[in-house]
Amino acid sequence: MVHTSAPPLLALRGISKRFGAVQALADIELEIHAGEVVALVGDNGAGKSTLVKVIAGVAPADRGVIEWDGQPIHIVRPHDAQILGVATVYQDLALCDNLDVVGNLFLGREIHRLGILDEVEMERRTLGLLHTFSIHMPSVRLPVAALSGGQRQTVAISRSLLGEPRLVLLDEPTAALGIEQTAQVLKLVDQLRERGLGVLLISHNMGDVKAVADSVAVLRLGRNNGFFDVPTTSHEQIISSITGATDNAVTRRTSREWEADL
Structure with a gap:
């Protein structure tokens, strides 16, 4: 996806989070633009849920900078995120x-x-x-x-x-849904993007990711392990990054960069 010169809606710079002896996140980088669906993927324990909690203000970061519209801000409680325009839909739906x-x-x-x-x-x-x-x-x-x-x-x-809201965080929205029900939810995600909202989609389903996401951010063991453009990246490349077959593949390749190589 090619972005304009406008700053990202949300940017994470060097975000780290520790729970006791466990380093859940280490130096995480992430950008989400308005009108963009970013899929956050990774194996169990990769840090996806923790990262969502950091953005939502449930588990504030220990270190790093969060930017909103290019300006550094502090999110230390859920109310801070809600005031900014961040809405979170957790897997249990509540x-x-x-x-x-x-x-x-x-x-x-x-x-x-x-x-x-x-x-x-x-x-x-x-x-x-x-x-x-x-x-x-x-x-x-x-x-x-x-x-x-x-x-x-x-x-x-x-x-x-x-x-x-301006940014919606969706935690496994199609988990345990059938084909028709999944299509209904993915259509709604599409409409959120069309209306200019930023969407962070956590998913284990590569079919869903390929269907609606513009880009993919891979986490592995609490660290970034790849940024990919969905239209120009194969299913196998993303899976390799998730499993660790390719470590620290942190370069996002845009459609234009791929075309330049052809």
């Missing part, structure tokens, strides 16, 4: 099965009118948000427990969009 779609979207930020829940306004906003992103639900008044896995995932992502 949905309330007994509540309907509207209730889940507005859980913790309900709209009141004259001291009473304004159900009409919350439903109106829910329908508007779902329409904006072409998300189809059988009914926004169905309990979430009655929805499919793909529909539940889109509810969780939709909830994160209520605050109009």
Whole structure:
């Protein structure tokens, strides 16, 4: 993906994080631009979840610099990330099965009118948000427990969009989903990019990565082990970087650079 001269939406410079004797992250570099989907991949224990927690303010970095729109900023708690416009959708989704779609979207930020829940306004906003992103639900008044896995995932992502974020972190959004449900979620990721949001997609599924990501950042044992352009990189190259067959392959090759070699 060829970027303009605008600074990245989010940039991590030399980010490190330790938990006791365990060095979870060491000198991590990462950039995400507006309107870009970056896939974060790596084997179990590579540091992917820790990196998401650093960006989300759940586990602040011990060392390094985080930049937002080219300016150094501090993220030391989740509220700091939320104020910037960072929304995180974790793998467990944290949905309330007994509540309907509207209730889940507005859980913790309900709209009141004259001291009473304004159900009409919350439903109106829910329908508007779902329409904006072409998300189809059988009914926004169905309990979430009655929805499919793909529909539940889109509810969780939709909830994160209520605050109009600029960057969305998605932790394994298609895990345990069928083919049709996976396609539904990936279509939503595509729409997030089209609307100019930055997306960090954690995934073990190379098919999903190839389908929606613009670039791939590989972590191995808590360190960067490769940056790749998706359109110009083979499945085998990415897998080799994940498994360690090619160590410290940290050069991102753009489409133009590949074309220049031909």
